[in-house]
Amino acid sequence: MGNQDKKVLIKERFQYSTDTIIEKPFNWKQMWRLLSYLKPYSKNVLPLAFLAVIVSAVVRLTAPILIGKYTLDHAIKNNDMNLLTILVITIAAMYILSYIANRFRIKWMNLLGQNVIYDIRRHLFTHVQSLSHRFFDQRSAGSILVRIMNDINSLQELFTSGVINLLMDFFLLIGVVVLLFTLSPELTLAILVIVPVMFFISTSLRKKIRRSWQTVRLKQSKLNSHLNESIQGIRVTQSFTQEAENIEFFDGVNTENFQSWRNATKRNAMFTPMVEMTNAIGTAILIWYGATLIADGSLTIGTFVSFAFYLGMFWEPISRLGQVYNQLLMGMASSERIFEFIDEKPLVAESKNPIFLSDMKGQIEFESVEFAYDASRKALNDISLTIEAGQTVALVGHTGSGKTTIANLISRFYDATGGVVKVDGIPIKDLSIEELRAQISVVLQDTFIFSGTIIDNIRFGRPTATDQEVVEAAKAVGADDFIQNLSNGYLTEVEERGNVLSVGERQLISFARALLANPTIIILDEATASIDTETEIKIQNAMKTLLKGRTAIMIAHRLSTIREADNIIVLDHGNIMEQGNHDELMEQRGIYYELVKAQFNMLEVG
Numbered sequence: 001m002g003n004q005d006k007k008v009l010i011k012e013r014f015q016y017s018t019d020t021i022i023e024k025p026f027n028w029k030q031m032w033r034l035l036s037y038l039k040p041y042s043k044n045v046l047p048l049a050f051l052a053v054i055v056s057a058v059v060r061l062t063a064p065i066l067i068g069k070y071t072l073d074h075a076i077k078n079n080d081m082n083l084l085t086i087l088v089i090t091i092a093a094m095y096i097l098s099y100i101a102n103r104f105r106i107k108w109m110n111l112l113g114q115n116v117i118y119d120i121r122r123h124l125f126t127h128v129q130s131l132s133h134r135f136f137d138q139r140s141a142g143s144i145l146v147r148i149m150n151d152i153n154s155l156q157e158l159f160t161s162g163v164i165n166l167l168m169d170f171f172l173l174i175g176v177v178v179l180l181f182t183l184s185p186e187l188t189l190a191i192l193v194i195v196p197v198m199f200f201i202s203t204s205l206r207k208k209i210r211r212s213w214q215t216v217r218l219k220q221s222k223l224n225s226h227l228n229e230s231i232q233g234i235r236v237t238q239s240f241t242q243e244a245e246n247i248e249f250f251d252g253v254n255t256e257n258f259q260s261w262r263n264a265t266k267r268n269a270m271f272t273p274m275v276e277m278t279n280a281i282g283t284a285i286l287i288w289y290g291a292t293l294i295a296d297g298s299l300t301i302g303t304f305v306s307f308a309f310y311l312g313m314f315w316e317p318i319s320r321l322g323q324v325y326n327q328l329l330m331g332m333a334s335s336e337r338i339f340e341f342i343d344e345k346p347l348v349a350e351s352k353n354p355i356f357l358s359d360m361k362g363q364i365e366f367e368s369v370e371f372a373y374d375a376s377r378k379a380l381n382d383i384s385l386t387i388e389a390g391q392t393v394a395l396v397g398h399t400g401s402g403k404t405t406i407a408n409l410i411s412r413f414y415d416a417t418g419g420v421v422k423v424d425g426i427p428i429k430d431l432s433i434e435e436l437r438a439q440i441s442v443v444l445q446d447t448f449i450f451s452g453t454i455i456d457n458i459r460f461g462r463p464t465a466t467d468q469e470v471v472e473a474a475k476a477v478g479a480d481d482f483i484q485n486l487s488n489g490y491l492t493e494v495e496e497r498g499n500v501l502s503v504g505e506r507q508l509i510s511f512a513r514a515l516l517a518n519p520t521i522i523i524l525d526e527a528t529a530s531i532d533t534e535t536e537i538k539i540q541n542a543m544k545t546l547l548k549g550r551t552a553i554m555i556a557h558r559l560s561t562i563r564e565a566d567n568i569i570v571l572d573h574g575n576i577m578e579q580g581n582h583d584e585l586m587e588q589r590g591i592y593y594e595l596v597k598a599q600f601n602m603l604e605v606g
């Protein structure tokens with residue numbers, strides 16, 4: 001294969017649904033919504049920060065008058081040493097005050113910014129946690145991470161420096177313009193002729209700068225998605241020796257990211273020199289025209305000096321306002337993505353008057369239940385079944401026949417698109433979701449182990465359980481032996497997903513976790529992975545302990561499990577094809593019989 005073909009293939013392999021960069025005009029409604037996060041601080045940090053802004057702005061605005069007009073034109077001109085001393089002390093005191101105000105302004109603004117970012121991130125995370133399975137079906141973990149991390153980070157600057165600089169600069173700008181006009185309207189008008197020119201240049205430059213920052217965010221998001229997938233899939237990559245291709249693709253996205261940054265910073269760097277040049281032109285006009293005015297006696301030297309100070313102060317906020325405007329637009333794009341998630345409604349919603357079934361018996365009924373993950377394809381058709389409290393029911397059928405879907409509907413991870421699912425005779429839509437799920441334990445084939453100790457992983461089933469109770473649960477399912485043999489026993493740390501544990505060990509931990517939760521209903525997706533006979537016997541025994549006295553729905557693969565079930569439901573393409581116990585179904589010589597024959601190859605056909 002040629003190099004070019006290989007590159008095309010690599011490109012085709014890694015496709016990420018990119019987070020679209022939204023380029024919309026400034027949106028006031030969204031801005032208010034964003035600013036509403038400042039509300040909790042409107043009675044403490046916000047007014048303090050605002051006060052500090054006003055103090056430092058007032059000092060900065062009054063000092064030049066004292067230095068120019070009063071010191072030069074009055075104290076020095078009239079040789080008034082008393083006035084000079086008072087002025088010097090006042091000016092010094094004002095600068096000290098401004099220094100203190102500035103320090104507090106920065107401190108309070110940072111505090112405010114960090115708090116707001118914390119609140120937004122918490123709000124988003126809490127909301128994302130409440131969203132239904134369908135939301136996660138449609139998005140990659142990477143793209144959700146990018147919103148919770150990157151998009152919120154990009155708001156950080158806006159809240160820590162942007163908003164307050166905006167206030168401060170706006171305040172300063174108005175004050176400076178008023179003072180310039182008061183000091184000398186002619187000189188002000190002469191200098192302000194360059195403002196429209198500057199405005200024109202800066203607007204076009206700003207647009208370019210904004211676009212290049214948006215490109216940076218897009219490239220970062222792509223880099224993030226690739227990294228996330230690469231690390232998660234590292235074992236598959238290594239086993240298929242695809243490292244070189246992976247690195248090649250990574251180099252591609254990394255270079256794109258690097259170039260986009262270079263481009264953005266290059267454009268950004270053009271902004272300040274441009275403001276400085278305008279400043280230089282302004283100063284040239286000031287010196288030339290100011291000197292003329294002084295010469296004909298219509299301007300004093302003191303006023304000229306004050307004027308020069310104010311002029312210096314005039315360009316500074318203008319240049320910063322441009323940057324804040326950029327930040328605002330970037331913030332708009334990010335907040336749009338954040339609010340899109342926040343506005344997402346959980347599809348599985350709590351009933352208005354939820355029923356709390358604390359004493360659940362565990363009887364389950366499906367009445368003509370239909371379900372479709374997407375409109376084009378039904379996963380379940382007209383399913384009617386009853387599972388009595390305490391019964392063990394095995395769901396069997398080919399892959400994709402709808403077994404997991406039935407389990408998902410019982411836990412209300414999805415709502416049936418037709419028909420009713422009932423527990424103890426009550427439609428589950430009327431039950432409190434939390435209470436319902438608290439009484440159901442789901443043990444998945446791919447057990448999720450969280451980073452932390454073994455004991456904490458088991459305790460996940462019931463956070464209030466004592467150490468003793470955890471150990472008892474582990475003993476009951478036969479997990480105690482292997483845990484004791486680990487380097488640090490129950491306190492052994494396992495990393496995310498528990499990769500250091502074997503499949504069988506992870507399964508036993510999840511059984512202990514489920515047992516500790518003491519559920520009324522247990523849903524068990526039996527592991528298909530081949531495990532040694534000894535572990536299999538352990539797991540079989542653990543399952544017996546786990547299922548005792550509970551309603552159990554097993555997505556069963558092993559003949560031994562299936563054989564012992566009270567009822568076996570055979571599914572095919574979302575339909576119930578057969579029902580009965582093992583012997584009954586074997587007698588029917590239907591799908592179940594064929595399945596058993598094919599899968600287990602251990603049938604004594606009579």
Ligand SMILES: Nc1ncnc2c1ncn2[C@@H]1O[C@H](COP(=O)(O)OP(=O)(O)OP(=O)(O)O)[C@@H](O)[C@H]1O
Nearest residue numbers: 137373374379397398399400401402403404405406
């Ligand atoms: N989250 C989802 N989004 C869209 N379609 C889905 C989703 N989960 C499952 N499906 C589809 O629904 C159908 C039933 O899937 P289900 O997971 O219930 O099968 P299963 O019998 O449990 O299969 P297996 O034994 O392989 O786990 C399949 O056609 C599957 O492709």
